[in-house]
Amino acid sequence: MTDPAIALIDKPAIRAEGIRKRYGELEVLKGVDLIVAAGQFTAIMGKSGSGKSTLLGIIAGLEQPDAGHVLVMGQKLAGMSDRDMADVRRRSIGIVFQGFSLIPSLTALDNVLLPTFFAAQMTAVEYRRRAMDLLNQVGLGARLNYRPSALSGGEQQRVAIARALINSPSVLLADEPTGNLDQATGAAVLDVLIDLGRTHGTSLLMVTHDSDVAARADHVVEMKDGRISHAHA
Amino acid sequence: MDILRYALSELGFRRGRSLVTVTSVALAVLAAMILTALADSYARAIRVPIETVGADVVVQLQGDIPPKLEGLVFPHPNALIPAGIVRQIHALPGVIALTRAVYLWDLEPARYESVLGIEDSDAGLAGLDGRLVDGKAINSKSRAVLIDSDFATKNHINVGDTIKVGHETFPVAGIVDAARSGKIVRADVYTPLAVAQALATVAPEVRALYPFGSDDANLVLVKVNREQLQDVVGKITTLLGKKGVVSSELSMREALSGVLFLSQSMGLIVAASIGLFAAAFVWRATASSVAERRREMAVLQAIGWTWRQIRRQVLIENVALAIAGTAAGLILAFVIAAVLGHISVTIDLPWDLSSTPHFIPQAAIDRTQTITAPVSISWPMATLTAAGGILISVLAALAVLALPQPRPWALLRSE
Structure with missing residues (x-):
């Protein structure tokens, strides 16, 4: 028996059905159904080991479910080639991680441009202009040419947010994005993430254990022992 | 252009490792070229008594x-x-x-x-x-x-x-x-x-x-x-x-075949050994670089790069190092060959080729001939060595990248 969907939505950004995942003897996900509404902020809460990060990885196409399937903007991820999956991630999904995930050898600007290296929706000049705009929007317009080592943790996360949005994805996935930041910095980063997500009309699905963060979400899904135990608006 | 800039940034960022890799490739190329040039020079020298x-x-x-x-x-x-x-x-x-x-x-x-x-x-x-x-x-x-x-x-x-x-x-x-x-x-x-x-x-x-x-x-x-x-x-x-x-040149070769064989085969053996050492070093450097950058590669996958594109990026970096190392080795080899200029080889002529009566005391001295031959590096040799240097580096990198594709989420997840 699977958990109930959190809402009935005509055109969901994400639809996950019957997701199961096992690592050896441990069954981490026990048949999860999840629907994320387009353009809304959904938070997944739960204790450590509840399966919330695993679910996010499967939705991102970075982990394979043992059973069930995921649709992102109507595209079924199961059975896709590495190339097609990479294409979906580049065009439709932006990801922000808990740990700082910038490439240390590249400047803030080049880090933001990384997902565009193999994209062709715009010219190189247009991508560069957009990357500079995004870095301006996250408050780093004066630090375009700084390497990550010269940026604070909060600044690095802002660069990661700009990078996640560079290709105007439909879906923004965030895995404890403020987990490594102090409270004040985390709150500021969260403001940027939520505001930019809304400004760009992006669906935001965030894994968090912080109830203050969840309080700002349009929908909250609580997970326990590999199942969705509670969902509410 | 973007991926080239990324590769150069990466090599500059890890300049210590880049420098050591470039140096090892350069030394292998240098050794191969100088040893081969010396062996060629020796081979030319033994033709001199006949040609003159x-x-x-x-x-x-x-x-x-x-x-x-x-x-x-x-x-x-x-x-x-x-x-x-x-x-x-x-x-x-x-x-x-x-x-x-x-x-x-x-x-x-x-x-x-x-x-x-x-x-x-x-x-x-x-x-x-x-x-x-x-x-x-x-x-x-x-x-x-x-x-x-x-x-x-x-x-x-x-x-x-x-x-x-x-x-x-x-x-x-x-x-x-x-x-x-x-x-x-x-x-x-x-x-x-x-x-x-x-x-x-x-x-x-x-x-x-x-x-x-x-x-x-x-x-x-x-x-x-x-x-x-x-x-x-x-x-x-x-x-x-x-x-x-x-x-003739053939009989001279036969008469001096032991020394000639030694100079040529030892040169090849030493050059091959250094080449293998350089290949092992590039392999090791690439392996540790890839291990250090596993999370970086997982991030690239997460933001829309295919594994093939990531492998190509690492290969470009290795090719850049190999080209730099090979170029440095070539330049050094040409400089050293120019500095050496000539080698002097004292050849013990077979007695029947000597002009001095073999029964007089100084015959033993007169039967030796000191010949100078230019130490020069031929372009075909340079091209072959350069291709070998780059090929060895690329193969070493490919050997590392042939490893199975990592599971990116295991490296990126928060819990």
């Missing part, structure tokens, strides 16, 4: 030791080569030119001198024109002789003096510096061929052994089409039979 006489093949026939070692005698390896055999050699396919000579030792109780009577060709008297240091050249019609500069100094002989050869006396027309040429046709006294033939014809110790005629020779220098060298040497050897001594 203006001939590709020197034909002699082993004879007997004269009953008495006095007056004019034929050296042991210079028996009569009948005129008929000479004509057959001249008619062989691949033979371009032929120069006949008569080689004599004039043994007196207090001194000895070597005498070479030779035709006018480039391998003969005409070849000595450029080595004239005093006086004037001679030709086939002359009754005068040329003498070697060392011999002239040692015996205080000047141009205009006379010199006794056998029972005859000849005016000295000029002095030549024959030391710059090979020793095979080096002699103390040079005469026109007809003069030496006439001297040999009446020399008692020659007549005791050979029915030497006025048109015969005991030394033949042959210029051949190099592509047919092996064929011509084989045919001359057959014509002369067991006692024939056919000296």
Whole structure:
């Protein structure tokens, strides 16, 4: 028996059905159904080991479910080639991680441009202009040419947010994005993430254990022992 | 362009590792090129004794030791080569030119001198024109002789003096510096061929052994089409039979094969060892770089790069390092080759190629010849080594990247 969907939505950004995942003897996900509404902020809460990060990885196409399937903007991820999956991630999904995930050898600007290296929706000049705009929007317009080592943790996360949005994805996935930041910095980063997500009309699905963060979400899904135990608006 | 900028940023960011990798590739390329250049130079050096006489093949026939070692005698390896055999050699396919000579030792109780009577060709008297240091050249019609500069100094002989050869006396027309040429046709006294033939014809110790005629020779220098060298040497050897001594680049190679093999094979072995060492080093450097950057690669996958694109990025970085290392190695090799300039090789000539009577004490010294050969790097060698350097680096990187694709989420997840 699977958990109930959190809402009935005509055109969901994400639809996950019957997701199961096992690592050896441990069954981490026990048949999860999840629907994320387009353009809304959904938070997944739960204790450590509840399966919330695993679910996010499967939705991102970075982990394979043992059973069930995921649709992102109507595209079924199961059975896709590495190339097609990479294409979906580049065009439709932006990801922000808990740990700082910038490439240390590249400047803030080049880090933001990384997902565009193999994209062709715009010219190189247009991508560069957009990357500079995004870095301006996250408050780093004066630090375009700084390497990550010269940026604070909060600044690095802002660069990661700009990078996640560079290709105007439909879906923004965030895995404890403020987990490594102090409270004040985390709150500021969260403001940027939520505001930019809304400004760009992006669906935001965030894994968090912080109830203050969840309080700002349009929908909250609580997970326990590999199942969705509670969902509410 | 973006991926190239990324690669260069990455290499600059990890400059310590980049520098060590570039250095190891450069050293491998440098060692391979210098060792090969030295081996080539040595191989060229052993051709010099033959090439400097203006001939590709020197034909002699082993004879007997004269009953008495006095007056004019034929050296042991210079028996009569009948005129008929000479004509057959001249008619062989691949033979371009032929120069006949008569080689004599004039043994007196207090001194000895070597005498070479030779035709006018480039391998003969005409070849000595450029080595004239005093006086004037001679030709086939002359009754005068040329003498070697060392011999002239040692015996205080000047141009205009006379010199006794056998029972005859000849005016000295000029002095030549024959030391710059090979020793095979080096002699103390040079005469026109007809003069030496006439001297040999009446020399008692020659007549005791050979029915030497006025048109015969005991030394033949042959210029051949190099592509047919092996064929011509084989045919001359057959014509002369067991006692024939056919000296060429091939016989020199055979005589010095041990040293040549050692220089070439050791060079190759050392170069190959260093190449393998460099490959192992590049492999190790790439492996540890990839291990360090596993999370970085997972991030790239998460933001829309395929595994193939990531592998290509790492390969580009390795190719850039390999190109830099190879270029540095090539430049260093050319610089070192230019600084070395020449190598000096002392070759112990086979005794039958020596111009000095082998029974006198200084023969052992005179039978060695010090030859300088340029150390140069050929473009085909440089191209081959450069391709090898880059190939080894790319293969080492591919070996690392052939490992299974990592599971990115395991490296990126928060819990």
